[in-house]
Structure formats: C-alpha cells, structure tokens
C-alpha cells in the first residue's frame with residue numbers, strides 16, 4: 001500500500017502494541033469459571049497520510065481508541081472464544097467501522113506464566129480476505145532417554161573438535177508458526193474454540209513426534225531430522241494447515257569433567273551436565289504444501 005508523496009514512495013501503518021487483557025467467563029448453571037489472558041497488538045493500514053504530511057489528523061484512529069476497543073470487544077464476548085477468533089473479531093471491527101481502514105492486523109499472544117505461549121496473527125481486508133497464522137513460542141522439550149539422541153557423520157576438518165556420539169542430551173525450545181488454509185472470514189469453522197483445540201492438538205503432535213512412543217521412544221540423528229519429522233507430522237495430521245515453520249535452537253548441555261592436578265573431582269558418566277544458553281545452535285526450516293501461499 002505505497003502512495004506517492006512529494007516525489008517519494010511512502011508506506012505507513014500505525015497501531016497499539018501489548019495491550020494486556022484478561023477475560024473471565026462464569027457459567028451460572030455449573031459454576032465453572034474460565035479465564036484467558038491475552039497480549040494484543042494491533043496494526044492498521046489506513047488512509048491517514050495527511051497526518052504525516054499536512055498536520056491534519058482528521059483521518060487518524062487514535063491508538064488509544066484501539067486499546068479501548070480491545071476492552072470493549074472483550075467485554076462483548078459473552079462466550080469463551082479462541083485467541084484467533086478474538087483477533088478476527090477485532091480485525092473485522094476496524095475494517096468495517098472505519099472507512100479509512102483498509103486492512104487490520106491484530107496479533108494476539110496467549111499468556112500463561114512459566115509456560116509456552118499461544119500466538120495468533122490475522123490479517124483481514126475490508127473485502128473479508130483473510131490470512132490466519134497461529135503459533136507456539138517457548139515449548140521446552142528435552143530428551144534424556146539413553147541412546148535416543150546422537151550426532152554423527154558430519155563434516156570433519158581441521159576446525160572440528162566435536163566428537164561423534166550416539167548418546168547426548170537433546171534440548172530445545174520450539175517456536176512454531178503455521179498457516180491455516182482459510183482465505184475468507186466467512187469460511188472459518190463455526191466452533192468458537194476450534195482454533196484453541198487445534199493449537200492444543202498441534203502442540204501434542206509436535207511433542208509426541210519429538211519424544212516418540214512412550215515406551216520405546218525414537219532415535220534423533222540430529223535436530224534437523226527431528227524438526228523435519230515434527231513438521232511433517234503436523235501437515236499429515238491437519239488438512240487445514242497449509243504450511244509450518246519451526247525454529248529449534250539446539251540448547252547445549254555440556255558434559256561436566258573436573259579434575260585437579262592431583263585427582264579427578266567429577267568424572268562424567270552421562271549424568272552431570274552444564275546447561276548453557278549461549279552460544280546455541282540455531283536450526284530452522286519450513287514445510288508447506290505445493291499449493292500453499294506462505
């Protein structure tokens with residue numbers, strides 16, 4: 001959406017970031033309470049160029065108004081709904097309520113202390129054209145199972161010190177981002193918790209593929225190989241997901257061996273490790289269906 005301004009191309013957007021809202025629903029009949037906590041960011045593509053170039057603010061939707069709208073819309077949701085549906089509802093509001101707004105991009109971060117986060121980003125155009133991506137951030141997984149992770153057969157040269165192994169700790173914090181194939185607001189499933197359930201199922205599928213079957217587990221030849229298996233499991237399992245991107249840092253656990261001149265103080269026996277957060281390996285890939293757009 002570039003416009004020509006004073007002989008230049010000009011692009012702009014504005015919005016409010018990190019609006020935190022918690023919403024509680026109390027079911028009177030069974031006295032079950034449910035709660036969500038979201039961190040919402042909104043970005044609007046709108047025609048308000050005159051505020052940039054002519055000090056005329058008459059086409060600006062104030063970012064303070066955007067923040068208030070988050071609370072008003074949260075209040076108006078009388079039934080629990082997914083982060084995705086809340087983002088879509090906000091986007092539809094901004095694109096239909098304001099003639100100046102052509103596209104709205106809400107980004108929603110499900111928040112729970114000390115655990116992984118559910119993310120959602122939607123882009124809705126005035127016409128109802130939709131782009132929907134969901135994700136997970138900070139899913140910590142670690143394999144300690146004997147003989148279930150190794151790294152062998154890589155290039156060896158004069159710079160290589162890393163020994164080959166079939167026994168190591170494999171730890172990562174998975175960040176995943178997947179795109180749904182729904183391309184219009186009217187085509188999304190009716191169930192208001194559909195995307196919440198999908199999120200939980202995708203998370204389960206990622207974790208189950210990482211760990212393998214409960215008894216025998218599965219051998220990981222590399223983070224790369226495990227990442228590919230995880231991405232493939234999601235695309236094979238969920239037909240309405242058209243692509244997935246995975247980032248899996250290789251968080252290293254170093255064997256602890258300590259000795260003094262005189263004697264060995266700690267001798268590593270696949271038992272004591274030094275956890276490190278830097279440097280870490282960074283391994284990422286995306287997998288998409290041939291017809292997908294992402």
Ligand SMILES: O=c1[nH]c(=O)c2[nH]c(=O)[nH]c2[nH]1
Nearest residue numbers: 151162221222223224250281
């Ligand atoms: O699974 C791994 N992949 C790598 O690319 C790599 N590089 C490295 O030093 N250790 C590992 N482990």
